[in-house]
């Protein structure tokens with residue numbers, strides 16, 4: 466990552482560019498949808514529930530000889546617990562390390578308190594910044610222009626994009642622009658990688674998504690899924706073992722369900738999707754365990770790649 470803003474030098478023959486773009490935005494702005502749209506593969510989990518993104522997930526896009534590494538930051542929100550503070554700290558850490566910070570705003574919401582707080586913070590960051598107004602499929606154009614002006618009055622953006630992450634409208638312009646902004650340097654990832662997120666973590670996110678789709682009213686947000694084992698068999702299929710961690714015995718019973726029905730249904734759904742993404746047959750084994758005070762255990766969020774917040 467470069468300390469200085471990249472210069473617009475002519476590309477020597479055979480030279481490559483590579484850089485980091487931090488996607489910053491309020492929960493539900495559409496960051497995961499945008500990363501998925503950019504990368505073309507489901508690398509980060511989209512959900513109607515806010516704060517789905519629990520760790521930094523990168524999507525790689527190659528454009529005009531430049532490798533652009535998108536850092537999908539967790540939603541910036543008012544942190545209460547230690548875990549939440551760690552997530553926010555990680556999000557801003559990722560943003561200030563990046564070559565370009567991309568602020569994604571749900572245009573429908575406009576400059577609400579969340580977005581104003583982010584803009585204030587962004588104004589201080591000594592980085593190139595772009596503004597992406599998302600969800601234009603739900604809005605009229607004149608309102609978008611007014612919103613862009615309002616945001617630009619607070620933060621100096623190098624460029625403003627108006628897109629629909631959902632339909633893909635306008636999305637291609639973003640990597641086309643960013644490719645020229647990346648500093649000269651070798652690619653950091655193999656050419657055909659779409660994500661440096663290991664398959665294990667992706668599989669855990671998929672199961673977690675299925676778990677919450679069923680039980681979002683009954684489970685605390687802190688429940689997690691970990692992939693303990695990913696074993697490729699001689700026939701190419703994979704034996705995958707995952708543990709669902711909950712905070713209390715009562716929650717364990719809910720996840721398991723009557724006669725194991727609930728966990729079985731979650732497993733069936735998750736197995737289908739993991740198989741599709743892994744492009745092989747997956748045999749999924751789910752275990753449910755109680756881990757108390759999960760949300761306050763520093764070891765847990767260190768394992769997830771989260772930083773300690775600077776107090």
Ligand SMILES: Nc1nc2c(ncn2[C@@H]2O[C@H](COP(=O)(O)OP(=O)(O)OP(=O)(O)O)[C@@H](O)[C@H]2O)c(=O)[nH]1
Pocket residue numbers: 490491492493494495496497498499510511512513514515516517518538539540541599600601602603628629630631632
């Ligand atoms: N109409 C419309 N909906 C969108 C668009 N982009 C995203 N959404 C929806 O907005 C919701 C939130 O999208 P996500 O991609 O999960 O948002 P996020 O910013 O990654 O959220 P966190 O991971 O929780 O921070 C989902 O229901 C998406 O389908 C868009 O361009 N148009």
